[in-house]
Amino acid sequence: MVRTSSFLAVLATASLALATAPSCSLTQKCPSDTPCCSQYGQCGVGAYCLGGCDPRSSFSLGSCTPEPVCKSQTYTFENLDRVQENTVYLGDASKADWVASGQPVSYQNNVLLTMAPDSVGTLLASTTYMWYGNVKATFKTSRGQGVVTAFILLSDVKDEIDYEFVGVDLEDAQSNYYFQGIPNYDNELNISLSDTFNNYHTYEIDWTPDAITWLVDGQIGRTKKRSDTWNATSNQWMFPQTPARVQLSLWPAGLASNGQGTVDWAGGLVDWNSADIQANGYYYATFESVTVSCYNATSSPGTNTGVSYTYNGYTGTNDTVVDGTDATVLSSFLATGTNMTLGAVASGSSSGTQPSTTAETVPGLTGGDPGVDSHSSSTTAGGSTETATQASSAPSSSSSSSSGFSQGNSGSTKSGAEKLGVGQEQLKGSIFAGIVALMAMMAL
Numbered sequence: 001m002v003r004t005s006s007f008l009a010v011l012a013t014a015s016l017a018l019a020t021a022p023s024c025s026l027t028q029k030c031p032s033d034t035p036c037c038s039q040y041g042q043c044g045v046g047a048y049c050l051g052g053c054d055p056r057s058s059f060s061l062g063s064c065t066p067e068p069v070c071k072s073q074t075y076t077f078e079n080l081d082r083v084q085e086n087t088v089y090l091g092d093a094s095k096a097d098w099v100a101s102g103q104p105v106s107y108q109n110n111v112l113l114t115m116a117p118d119s120v121g122t123l124l125a126s127t128t129y130m131w132y133g134n135v136k137a138t139f140k141t142s143r144g145q146g147v148v149t150a151f152i153l154l155s156d157v158k159d160e161i162d163y164e165f166v167g168v169d170l171e172d173a174q175s176n177y178y179f180q181g182i183p184n185y186d187n188e189l190n191i192s193l194s195d196t197f198n199n200y201h202t203y204e205i206d207w208t209p210d211a212i213t214w215l216v217d218g219q220i221g222r223t224k225k226r227s228d229t230w231n232a233t234s235n236q237w238m239f240p241q242t243p244a245r246v247q248l249s250l251w252p253a254g255l256a257s258n259g260q261g262t263v264d265w266a267g268g269l270v271d272w273n274s275a276d277i278q279a280n281g282y283y284y285a286t287f288e289s290v291t292v293s294c295y296n297a298t299s300s301p302g303t304n305t306g307v308s309y310t311y312n313g314y315t316g317t318n319d320t321v322v323d324g325t326d327a328t329v330l331s332s333f334l335a336t337g338t339n340m341t342l343g344a345v346a347s348g349s350s351s352g353t354q355p356s357t358t359a360e361t362v363p364g365l366t367g368g369d370p371g372v373d374s375h376s377s378s379t380t381a382g383g384s385t386e387t388a389t390q391a392s393s394a395p396s397s398s399s400s401s402s403s404g405f406s407q408g409n410s411g412s413t414k415s416g417a418e419k420l421g422v423g424q425e426q427l428k429g430s431i432f433a434g435i436v437a438l439m440a441m442m443a444l
């Protein structure tokens with residue numbers, strides 16, 4: 001969690017020079033004109049009110065858009081037709097399975113999450129939320145120091161269940177969980193396995209109101225019972241219990257701008273001139289499929305009989321989640337949970353009038369709050385979350401046609417330079433490229 005957001009520090013720096021969205025936290029809620037507090041702790045409208053919007057730190061509980069309920073399904077990646085960019089998605093889970101930031105690339109029936117030089121990688125977040133249930137993902141991780149691959153569940157109040165892989169240790173899956181984003185250094189546990197870069201493994205999270213089980217290739221690697229998480233001070237279970245999105249990501253923990261603890265955890269700074277970069281123009285993690293089985297409870301908690309999940313209380317515990325029939329789709333990037341039709345395009349004029357997306361309508365375009373760094377000593381609670389964050393923008397679907405990808409270090413058909421050229425071209429024209437350029441200027 002948290003540590004991810006620390007890699008946003010570099011982007012937060014850039015955002016100083018851009019129009020900065022106000023920041024938000026549990027003790028500093030968003031103002032009424034930008035009511036939605038994003039996953040990265042900044043206020044805005046539009047996509048700020050969608051996935052990741054924390055109702056507790058927003059202007060009101062209703063500021064965030066209702067969360068599409070769980071759907072049991074297997075997702076594969078023969079193409080990216082069901083992947084929508086975060087600058088396009090407005091909450092209609094019937095039209096998209098994943099919301100992307102960064103550069104996903106379709107390759108041999110898999111999706112590659114890519115991380116080109118000086119980018120912040122790629123994030124795919126599911127459009128529907130799981131309220132307990134079972135999720136498994138089959139994938140190969142990336143590799144190299146500072147390079148982190150992740151498969152996590154993350155709720156809007158920052159309950160989190162993780163698999164994380166640091167690219168310097170291909171023999172361990174790091175399992176972890178957080179209750180409402182509160183750092184706890186004793187929650188991490190390694191599950192050992194064989195070479196995660198060269199082998200597909202199936203990583204599974206089985207989550208019920210009573211326990212979380214992490215399984216790798218069908219073998220139990222770890223079980224955490226709710227009964228072992230009681231906090232007598234706060235009088236509650238410090239156990240993930242709210243609807244969460246599935247997030248697949250590749251991100252650079254090893255950036256000099258990140259906390260030293262994060263860099264150390266990730267095994268050092270990212271080498272932007274590594275063999276993988278030279279061969280393909282980017283680091284990559286290879287995702288084959290994801291299967292979600294909803295929990296199917298017949299009474300709360302853990303149901304999925306309605307249309308959407310909302311919160312009716314600020315504690316963010318499982319008794320404050322309502323499985324109801326509220327709509328989930330915003331009319332435009334100007335809308336919010338309290339006025340979902342704001343900025344609607346008049347029917348008939350189907351194109352052209354949609355307001356363009358800006359830093360205040362799509363979180364991450366200018367980065368977010370640096371948050372806390374669970375791997376450094378100077379932590380403060382409540383930062384945003386793991387995952388990739390991604391600043392970025394626009395996966396171009398055209399990138400799916402990118403050829404010349406070479407798996408591993410086997411003989412490639414193109415020179416490294418040519419491939420690098422391809423990678424850079426894909427970044428060009430994205431809003432993210434502008435941010436990277438700005439950051440580079442500021443670093444001078």
Ligand SMILES: *[C@@H]1O[C@H](CO)[C@@H](O)[C@H](O)[C@H]1NC(C)=O
Pocket residue numbers: 166169172174188189190
């Ligand atoms: C898990 O593995 C990482 C990297 O190899 C190591 O730094 C960390 O201390 C291990 N964690 C535990 C709890 O053993």
Ligand SMILES: *[C@@H]1O[C@H](CO)[C@@H](O)[C@H](O)[C@H]1NC(C)=O
Pocket residue numbers: 182184231232233234238
């Ligand atoms: C238990 O709750 C208290 C009060 O909210 C908090 O300060 C403390 O860190 C929690 N304990 C653990 C182990 O997380």
Ligand SMILES: *[C@@H]1O[C@H](CO)[C@@H](O)[C@H](O)[C@H]1NC(C)=O
Pocket residue numbers: 072133134293294295296
């Ligand atoms: C919930 O029901 C769906 C549809 O019947 C099924 O596919 C899924 O496996 C069930 N989930 C669990 C966790 O039993």
Ligand SMILES: *[C@@H]1O[C@H](CO)[C@@H](O)[C@H](O)[C@H]1NC(C)=O
Pocket residue numbers: 209226237239240241300301317318319
């Ligand atoms: C979730 O809600 C149920 C029923 O209200 C309760 O029994 C259970 O303890 C809650 N789980 C957690 C983790 O708080």
Ligand SMILES: *[C@@H]1O[C@H](CO)[C@@H](O)[C@H](O)[C@H]1NC(C)=O
Pocket residue numbers: 338339340341342343
């Ligand atoms: C939403 O905004 C539109 C456009 O300004 C306005 O006409 C409508 O009354 C608003 N709806 C609500 C529920 O405030």
